Amino acid sequence: MRFRTNINKSAGDSVEKFEDLGFSKVDFDREKRTGYPEVIYGEGKTAVQIQQIMTKLIEKHGKVLVTRVDEEKGRALIEAFPLAQYDCTSRILQYGVAKQQYGGEVMVLCAGTSDLFVAEEAAITAEWMGCNVKRLYDVGVAGIDRLLAYREEITKASVLIVVAGMEGALPSVVGGMVRRPVIAVPTSVGYGAHLQGLTPLLTMLTSCASGMSVVNIDNGFGAAYQAALILKLASEGVHHEDPVS
Amino acid sequence: MRFRTNINKSAGDSVEKFEDLGFSKVDFDREKRTGYPEVIYGEGKTAVQIQQIMTKLIEKHGKVLVTRVDEEKGRALIEAFPLAQYDCTSRILQYGVAKQQYGGEVMVLCAGTSDLFVAEEAAITAEWMGCNVKRLYDVGVAGIDRLLAYREEITKASVLIVVAGMEGALPSVVGGMVRRPVIAVPTSVGYGAHLQGLTPLLTMLTSCASGMSVVNIDNGFGAAYQAALILKLASEGVHHEDPVS
Amino acid sequence: MRFRTNINKSAGDSVEKFEDLGFSKVDFDREKRTGYPEVIYGEGKTAVQIQQIMTKLIEKHGKVLVTRVDEEKGRALIEAFPLAQYDCTSRILQYGVAKQQYGGEVMVLCAGTSDLFVAEEAAITAEWMGCNVKRLYDVGVAGIDRLLAYREEITKASVLIVVAGMEGALPSVVGGMVRRPVIAVPTSVGYGAHLQGLTPLLTMLTSCASGMSVVNIDNGFGAAYQAALILKLASEGVHHEDPVS
Amino acid sequence: MRFRTNINKSAGDSVEKFEDLGFSKVDFDREKRTGYPEVIYGEGKTAVQIQQIMTKLIEKHGKVLVTRVDEEKGRALIEAFPLAQYDCTSRILQYGVAKQQYGGEVMVLCAGTSDLFVAEEAAITAEWMGCNVKRLYDVGVAGIDRLLAYREEITKASVLIVVAGMEGALPSVVGGMVRRPVIAVPTSVGYGAHLQGLTPLLTMLTSCASGMSVVNIDNGFGAAYQAALILKLASEGVHHEDPVS
Amino acid sequence: MRFRTNINKSAGDSVEKFEDLGFSKVDFDREKRTGYPEVIYGEGKTAVQIQQIMTKLIEKHGKVLVTRVDEEKGRALIEAFPLAQYDCTSRILQYGVAKQQYGGEVMVLCAGTSDLFVAEEAAITAEWMGCNVKRLYDVGVAGIDRLLAYREEITKASVLIVVAGMEGALPSVVGGMVRRPVIAVPTSVGYGAHLQGLTPLLTMLTSCASGMSVVNIDNGFGAAYQAALILKLASEGVHHEDPVS
Amino acid sequence: MRFRTNINKSAGDSVEKFEDLGFSKVDFDREKRTGYPEVIYGEGKTAVQIQQIMTKLIEKHGKVLVTRVDEEKGRALIEAFPLAQYDCTSRILQYGVAKQQYGGEVMVLCAGTSDLFVAEEAAITAEWMGCNVKRLYDVGVAGIDRLLAYREEITKASVLIVVAGMEGALPSVVGGMVRRPVIAVPTSVGYGAHLQGLTPLLTMLTSCASGMSVVNIDNGFGAAYQAALILKLASEGVHHEDPVS
Amino acid sequence: MRFRTNINKSAGDSVEKFEDLGFSKVDFDREKRTGYPEVIYGEGKTAVQIQQIMTKLIEKHGKVLVTRVDEEKGRALIEAFPLAQYDCTSRILQYGVAKQQYGGEVMVLCAGTSDLFVAEEAAITAEWMGCNVKRLYDVGVAGIDRLLAYREEITKASVLIVVAGMEGALPSVVGGMVRRPVIAVPTSVGYGAHLQGLTPLLTMLTSCASGMSVVNIDNGFGAAYQAALILKLASEGVHHEDPVS
Amino acid sequence: MRFRTNINKSAGDSVEKFEDLGFSKVDFDREKRTGYPEVIYGEGKTAVQIQQIMTKLIEKHGKVLVTRVDEEKGRALIEAFPLAQYDCTSRILQYGVAKQQYGGEVMVLCAGTSDLFVAEEAAITAEWMGCNVKRLYDVGVAGIDRLLAYREEITKASVLIVVAGMEGALPSVVGGMVRRPVIAVPTSVGYGAHLQGLTPLLTMLTSCASGMSVVNIDNGFGAAYQAALILKLASEGVHHEDPVS
Secondary structure, eight states: OOEEOSOOOOSSOOBTTEEEOSSOEEETTHHHHHSSOOOEEOTTOOHHHHHHHHHHHHHHHSOEEEESOOHHHHHHHHHHOTTOEEETTTTEEEESOOSOOOSSOEEEEESSGGGHHHHHHHHHHHHHTTOOEEEEOSOOGGGHHHHHTTHHHHHHOSEEEEEEOTTOOHHHHHHTTOSSOEEEEEOSOOOGGGGGGHHHHHHHHTOSOSSEEEOOTTOHHHHHHHHHHHHHHHHHOOOOOOOOO | OOEEOSOOOOSSOOBTTEEEOSSOEEETTHHHHHSSOOOEEOTTSOHHHHHHHHHHHHHHHSOEEEESOOHHHHHHHHHHOTTOEEETTTTEEEESOOSOOOSSOEEEEESSGGGHHHHHHHHHHHHHTTOOEEEEOSOOGGGHHHHHTTHHHHHHOSEEEEEEOTTOOHHHHHHTTOSSOEEEEEOSOOOGGGGGGHHHHHHHHTOSOSSEEEOOTTOHHHHHHHHHHHHHHHHHOOOOOOOOO | OOEEOSOOOOSSOOBTTEEEOSSOEEETTHHHHHSSOOOEEOTTOOHHHHHHHHHHHHHHHSOEEEESOOHHHHHHHHHHOTTOEEETTTTEEEESOOSOOOSSOEEEEESSGGGHHHHHHHHHHHHHTTOOEEEEOSOOGGGHHHHHTTHHHHHHOSEEEEEEOTTOOHHHHHHTTOSSOEEEEEOSOOOGGGGGGHHHHHHHHTOSOSSEEEOOTTOHHHHHHHHHHHHHHHHHOOOOOOOOO | OOEEOSOOOOSSOOBTTEEEOSSOEEETTHHHHHSSOOOEEOTTOOHHHHHHHHHHHHHHHSOEEEESOOHHHHHHHHHHOTTOEEETTTTEEEESOOSOOOSSOEEEEESSGGGHHHHHHHHHHHHHTTOOEEEEOSOOGGGHHHHHTTHHHHHHOSEEEEEEOTTOOHHHHHHTTOSSOEEEEEOSOOOGGGGGGHHHHHHHHTOSOSSEEEOOTTOHHHHHHHHHHHHHHHHHOOOOOOOOO | OOEEOSOOOOSSOOBTTEEEOSSOEEETTHHHHHSSOOOEEOTTOOHHHHHHHHHHHHHHHSOEEEESOOHHHHHHHHHHOTTOEEETTTTEEEESOOSOOOSSOEEEEESSGGGHHHHHHHHHHHHHTTOOEEEEOSOOGGGHHHHHTTHHHHHHOSEEEEEEOTTOOHHHHHHTTOSSOEEEEEOSOOOGGGGGGHHHHHHHHTOSOSSEEEOOTTOHHHHHHHHHHHHHHHHHOOOOOOOOO | OOEEOSOOOOSSOOBTTEEEOSSOEEETTHHHHHSSOOOEEOTTOOHHHHHHHHHHHHHHHSOEEEESOOHHHHHHHHHHOTTOEEETTTTEEEESOOSOOOSSOEEEEESSGGGHHHHHHHHHHHHHTTOOEEEEOSOOGGGHHHHHTTHHHHHHOSEEEEEEOTTOOHHHHHHTTOSSOEEEEEOSOOOGGGGGGHHHHHHHHTOSOSSEEEOOTTOHHHHHHHHHHHHHHHHHOOOOOOOOO | OOEEOSOOOOSSOOBTTEEEOSSOEEETTHHHHHSSOOOEEOTTOOHHHHHHHHHHHHHHHSOEEEESOOHHHHHHHHHHOTTOEEETTTTEEEESOOSOOOSSOEEEEESSGGGHHHHHHHHHHHHHTTOOEEEEOSOOGGGHHHHHTTHHHHHHOSEEEEEEOTTOOHHHHHHTTOSSOEEEEEOSOOOGGGGGGHHHHHHHHTOSOSSEEEOOTTOHHHHHHHHHHHHHHHHHOOOOOOOOO | OOEEOSOOOOSSOOBTTEEEOSSOEEETTHHHHHSSOOOEEOTTOOHHHHHHHHHHHHHHHSOEEEESOOHHHHHHHHHHOTTOEEETTTTEEEESOOSOOOSSOEEEEESSGGGHHHHHHHHHHHHHTTOOEEEEOSOOGGGHHHHHTTHHHHHHOSEEEEEEOTTOOHHHHHHTTOSSOEEEEEOSOOOGGGGGGHHHHHHHHTOSOSSEEEOOTTOHHHHHHHHHHHHHHHHHOOOOOOOOO
């Protein structure tokens, strides 16, 4: 065959913990190891590849989440999986529901309307993983009163995901208001000196607010994943022990 | 006076929530707002300035933590505060103890011997805030068996702080082994293409492991602070509610 | 002479508008052209060079400002000019007073104690140029209540200079509170991802607050200079005319 | 609904100061707070979203400005708002006129023909906000005589907005000629070492001319906004008081 | 001719060691000098240009490899050379086979499914140059057990090419497991702080594993070329001599 | 007019030295000042704008050069100016010929076939300005013998323009071979760590060869312009005088 | 103890494969795994720490190499280990000799005198690991004849380590001359646009020569380590097998 | 010898064209090849090393130039060579005089007093190479009248070296005034966004003035070297020939 499109067989035979699809080793063991089945990162995969991996994961776990799915692939995949749901803003495709439902609440805040695609990726991921989610959108610091109007709600959240593009100042202000962990998400929304999101990323990393950590630009999924792990830990509870030192 | 060294009086009179030392507004309200008294960042402050702020905070809260204190200032300050403790590796000065003691455990891992100064800043901060801390040092990925030898301990931790300089790969490997939140801390240890810590910072931000977030270069304190907030939340517990959407 | 320390004579003879000291052309015309005599940037000049230029400028204008003068040079120069004043925080040496005194008020805010050296450079420069200056220091956004406590004073200022290191978020918040021009000054105070001040610089440039512009890192002088030009314009008044289009 | 396109309801109910459109909180209070109604940043918003926000703002304030509107959206919106005006060069859509008309004059200069889109964004914004605007275009420093031919006009302006791409040297030369505030705007016009506008941005920030500040790359709007605030202050006048120190 | 499309004749006449096609000097001497005929870098060349150079090289050497050939050009070229083979994943067009076949084995590993295009460029190049190649794909460090499951195979390889995008941590882990040279290849697969591959590139350069070197982003070809040179040397053998010092 | 496409009239009336087309001030004086009429940079201008400026310049000088003209505009313009010539590789449109013809010779070298578009921009510009040009293409340093084969021709050139993408090493090697000025031109040809031409730009700036200077990425025009000024000076000759010091 | 200098005990007990010194886990297993005992990176370790680790490694392996040892530590350590040898240029401390001695030859080339410290780190490391080493120094490309004078020796080497600062062009030229693997080492020698070695690093990564890979800035050790692994493989020989695909 | 300070003997015996000092190959052939004897870059060499190379070059050529010599080394070397001359500003040590003296004139301009060390490196180098040099210092663009006062002198120069730190705008203005080649030299004088000279470097590379090229930051020597080659060419004259194409 002079015009070859498939990949040569991989060296490793499939072993029990994962299945080798040639182009991918589907990691069945991940749920046991990390508490959740593998999530599919849709960017750079064809609808057909996604469908194949989804099939394997649904067989094994009964549910699956796919992120970064564009509308065209989204339509194709809900054809293939009538029980799946696709959301245009977040570009998330979800199938099945979380077995667990954690106590507490994840609040997702975002600074501007254009940051919604990241905020919704976070919100929907957190919901799919079993969290209660509250949304508070378009509360950027240049109109600080909009944010202050919700101060009480903000302080009630168990974990806060704060999404911001432009100068990325919102997490610093929120971080100084609460006694709970804040996960900051910079977005690629901005222009010029914004450097495709590097500026809010650096802003958030150098924040003078304590209790805050940062994920990659536009990585709403990653922030939600960590938030869910925190609620999971809090829901399971921790034992009081004597300090070691 | 032709050779002036003091600062002109600030516009604002001190109000109840903070006290105006001229060069600083000591934030008494922070404990109520965020759960902990203000922590002093020692770099760029003189021993005398630190002593003044410490005095105010000890009066108000009975305890205080100062980070980034070099040895010379450290010696001066334990002269002034005989009940304080100074640690050379982490450059932390602490006074008083946490009222609370949380359940669960923070594990602090680091990749190499030279990352210890950051790892210890994290460990001592977490202890001071009321966490049980386990240390696992010098387990960088180039000798993966050292890390794997501790796999069981690693999976038992409630929150993991993973400190690494050079290429900063350790958090990705640890992140794939556990079901708990991982906070990654890049360090300034390295040379050349390491770019004073920017390389491990970028590495950690682009990690393919889920459930992980990142703090600034060498910011062991920040990682510990967030870890403590997580254990605090988990110790207080969260209520099971119905999901909102 | 085998070991040469002086500079060869410059091609141009001194002309009336400036005087050629060999290493410098002192610009006497600048006051007429821009409204103020030349200000000396002290960094990289010896005390002797500064003294020579000061002598020329004092002869011509009766006053002079020198910025970025370290303590050692400061002591030498107040020896030479007993009527001069030196300030350790701002590292400014001033001689003589402003003829004019503008109406309105420049407010100088800064985020943290370590930003004082820049804030004071701005404040003292503005005073020397004839402005009333109000100082509001250590009001960073991570403790937003300290800032909000001064909201009324803030909205009364005619021009605001907002100085911040770390993530540089303060100008965005202030910019959203006022109807007056805000000049933002990033400082070199921070570490790691702060990149010696590039991060707050980029933050301020991408701010979502309107009515704000930015000067170079640590350039308190430049911010004050522009603020004074604004008050000068406002003090002189502008004529109401019909719009052109 | 398996294919979802709308956003989940936000946590906050609309309160009096702003109205919650779901994807946006329209900030009615901004005019009171900052002197001008909210301006819509058109990039990344659909024509429909812009139309909705415009409707709200016109109801409330009788006028609105939208920036970064491409031609296609521009045509759609002047269909919807027959009283609006759209300009292809600046990509600005405006509706209604400024109530106020300030004295003095904003001069907008630009270095080259290709910088016009930014210069016109500045000029039209300033006019809409109530300023008299003079334009002086294509006067880059490589042909210094073109600039010098207008020296008298330049020194008469109350505020100067200087727009330049390529090496961005024009503001330094203009800044040295005038006694009025200069706001410099770098543009994205250039190639190679120009780095999409970072080079003129850095050039302007390190200018040796005093009295100059800088806004983000291509941000003609931001420069005009600050210029208008300056003329507003100057038109309202400032009171002469005794200096504080 | 007013509309010119061809290039003026070059100054140099063709000499024996290379042939001047006007736009290219085909380097016939390279096989003698470096052991392999020239390889054609297809990007930025037209199908017609590639065909011309291929013809010359096939005449001289009986074989040729072309990298970075998109599908459209690929189809055109297998039309022109029915004995050629085109592969869609690696975008490689090959003609003829290696005369030599080296002992030992090159193992090509990659971290994720999306890195396949680079891994296959490496694998097919190495095969064409006469190496035995084993593939081990989708074994990224976030699921370390997949990698460890193949530990025995990995330690048997003579040279290892390790391809990774995202944070690029895989080569460090592999490097610590083996006693053979590791060539690391960063890929452009990632987003945000990944900086189009700069992040894994920097990661690999600062790796704490010894015995590892790095090639340019996505340069699977370059890694394979060096791997083949190593196997060639090993197949030819080296003489044991006394040490010099 | 609600949909406006033209620019408001500029503040300045046209003066004798240049003509104001509204969007451009055509600089008639440049030939007198710098020895050549204005050259039109075609990028970002419409065919109509170029045509208008060309008309003015042809009226005044009888010749004109336009760079960075894409094929579509090229076809339109040779329709409008039947005496013009367009070249597809360099994207240059030229009209008329140099009055002067200088002695000596400019040699244009380039490293690879893909650098031709820059090399030809240099070569054609130099010819249009009155220089004899020799071309030596595809002589990159990885096949050093191709370069060495032309050593004699190379040392005969009066000025050398050396164009290279990728690692940009060619100018260093050429610079060490000759006693004449070398002007180095980095190109945007490369990928990955090549950073769109920044890498060869930096390479050339840090070259250890003396007698070499550098122009912007892809700026073949700029290199040729300086080369022509050098030949012009050499053709006009310089007077021998006594040294000043 | 209020002034603490030692580290808290690590969580993990020492296990057989490595020994826990508290601040370091000495990796005894590395020789078995990778073919060589652990090498100590001296930078950032005290003489005392180095001495402790050396003692453990000498006990176990009878030999040890320490890199990046400054002169002061060097003197202290040869006091402690009278059989050790210290070299001032490379800053290497070595103890014991290689058991094995490989056939073939590593050639170390460097571009300039100031690159010697890196070249010697490579040369001495390679010797200590059992390689014959030939040195060829100060053969930078700006005087290409110096390099060409050694062409025969260069083509005889089995592996080439090419060290260069400034623009880093030497490896490209050498790479085009030989049929053997080239390992390029950029150095921190240069100024300005050299960016502390980033420029030659990028140069080498984008080289158009095939068969070349790159290590970190100044990493002579890393290059030598890989070169030794290549000679080791070549000395052990590889079996001829049938190709897999 | 356990504490080694000298370098192992190099592989190559000295050949006629250069002499091998072990740490350096002194390039005697360079004068023949490039028109000038080798110049010594003093940075990073000891006084003893410089003395050895100087001795060889003086024997061969009767003259030598050493750049970047600090005062301490300068004093040591004029002890050793009583006929040498050392200049503190430029840090140049020179011995002997140029045989040739070219016609025409190099003008060296600089923007500010702090750029003198670079301007003088250029001026003294050019003089040593046989050029008449005119100096015009402290004529930065923020006081454009100082520059314009010398317009006639400027247009008379044969080649112009324009040195500037800060924003580096001076070469653009000068370039637009003259019909002669301009060589721009950025300096490391500035702070903050100046990025140790990267900003004026980028500024100069993107200049809109034609006929200008750029050398590395602070590289006054390199600019002068090229200027001298240009005057040499002009002094030797070029033959008028027919154009080739």
